[in-house]
Amino acid sequence: MYDLAQDNRLPQLAGIGYKPQHFQSLISAPGAVSWLEIHAENYMGGGGRPLAQLRALADRFPISVHGVGLSIGGEGPLDPDHLARLKHLCDWLNPASFSEHLAWSTHGDTYLNDLLPLPYTEATLARVCAHIDEVQEVLGRPMLLENPSTYLAFAESTMDEVTFLSEIAKRTGCGLLLDVNNVFVSATNQSWDPVAYIDAFPLAQVGEIHLGGHDEDEDEHGAPLLIDSHGREVVDPVWALYTHTIARGGAKPTLIEWDNNVPDFPVLEAEAARADMILQPALV
Amino acid sequence: MLQSDFTAAILDPTAPIPSGMVDPKGRPAGKRFNVYRNNLAASLTDALETGFPVLLKLLGEKSFKTLALIFSRTHPPTSRALSQYGAAMPAFLEEFQPLAAYPYLADIARLELAIRRSYHAADADPLNAAGMDPDTLMELTPVLAPATQIVTSPYPIHGIWRRNTQTDAPKPQPTAETVMITRPEFDPIPHLLPAGGTAFARALDGRTTIALALERSIEAEPGIDLAPLLTLFLTSGALTFQKGPDQ
Secondary structure, eight states: OOOHHHHOOSOSSEEEEOOGGGHHHHHHOOTTOOEEEEEGGGGOSSSSHHHHHHHHHHTTSOEEEEOSOOOTTOSSOOOHHHHHHHHHHHHHHOOSEEEEESSEEEETTEEEEEEEOOOOSHHHHHHHHHHHHHHHHHHTSOOEEEOOOOSOEETTOOSOHHHHHHHHHHHHOOEEEEEHHHHHHHHHHHTOOHHHHHHHSOGGGEEEEEEEOOEEEEOTTSOEEEEOOOOSOOOHHHHHHHHHHHHHHOOOOEEEEOOSSOOOHHHHHHHHHHHHHHHHHHHO | OOHHHHHHHHHOTTSOOOTTEEOTTSOBOTHHHHHHHHHHHHHHHHHHHHHOHHHHHHHOHHHHHHHHHHHHHHSOOSSSOGGGTTTTHHHHHHHOGGGTTOTTHHHHHHHHHHHHHHHHSOOOOOOOOTTOOHHHHHTOOOEEOTTOEEEEESSOHHHHHHHTTOTTOOOOOSSOEEEEEEOSSSSOEEEEEOTTHHHHHHHOBSSSOHHHHHHHHHHHOTTOOHHHHHHHHHHTTOEEOOOOTTO
8 A cells, every 4th residue: 555654755844847948947946846856768878967957956956757658547558668767767766756657648649649548447546556566666666646637437337436536546555646727627528526536546556746836728518518728827716626636635735736737836836835735724 | 538539639729528527517528628639739839839939930920829739639749858859850850841932941951950969969169279388289080079060952041040130140141051059158150161071070980080071171172261261160169078987
């Protein structure tokens, strides 16, 4: 079973997704930013500025390595070369945490550069668990698995998402990364109750929380369709859902994700400070 | 749902949406599936715009987006590290009829790919010849640093690159140009490599002395002025020493 105290060295405070344009601000005045998350795939080159900056940051901040390309939900086997590159990065950096997604992104030799959805069935459950076993075995460390944002459902699914994720955590001993914005996006798109989702979620297994911004659209029937864009502030209903999550599950390392239209550092820092305000009472 | 069907449909906006994907009321997913199509097209276009800034400037945003969309659908990434996405772009451009009147674009794409390779290449200690006596220098057997890249073209690719990245650059002249990219610290710098320079660079294999490599460059380009060539290689961080197995 994933042990929050032992398997995760991220502080139970706010962090941000690292963008190179914020390097100087982070070194000189990080403010409310207590830790950083990087996308593993951006640090698989041989050297140069990316790895030099990462090494300098790792001397000052706990780092979370977040993979986006492992394709854990893929029908095919995991790519052994990619897994080896991940291991190389984790061995070099010894990050405070490693996480990946409940999604697929490759088919054969094609990499689709997105987090694609999968049906929740006994067959997909077995496949995802086998892949997580392999990842944890190769990396020699437990991982966190993140709930996806989804825009559609599969008629063939036989269990709900929380049941599916809970079962994965139980079978593989992995922890979970709870993206509260993804819960809000998926719940809106799928007509679920987001509070009921959080209340059913195994929060004791959650090693990290994500917060990000989304865009609003609607489908051809006029139903709301939220898009997980990571391009703006966290909206108030997501902050409310986050506050509910912390009240219920206690303080968790919390990441502000902002990957598109990246703002100046003070805007991100203010979002981190807002998360810290919600986390502080839960820490005592 | 078969992921092969999903993949085919996401890459081809005219393909039917695979069955079994639904909205909360059980109706076919329709526009909801298009979110995945749009995400893929937008993220790959972004990656290509970031990776080919001079090509973007030469074509303009509208034409580049059209090119990026056609390219990304027919040549989706094969690696999860998008820093090298677009390796197939030069060959694609050579065959791309609408841009056949601009044959230098493929070599500009090659140059931009080489700059990216240089940016991400392994670090190396540059050969430091400061204060070294010339006889000692001539007997050294360096290699090209991992970040050193050479791109040869029948077109003035260095001039075109400068014209589109620097404010005071002169108009490119119609001549063949070879570019050597070096990375003294973290930022790749494209240098114009004089004729004969490629022969010098290619000769440096870790066993060949600088003296012998200079002879190779004279064979390739009998009129070559050796002093500026050597200065370029010794001051740009182009060279390093091969590490032995136990170093």
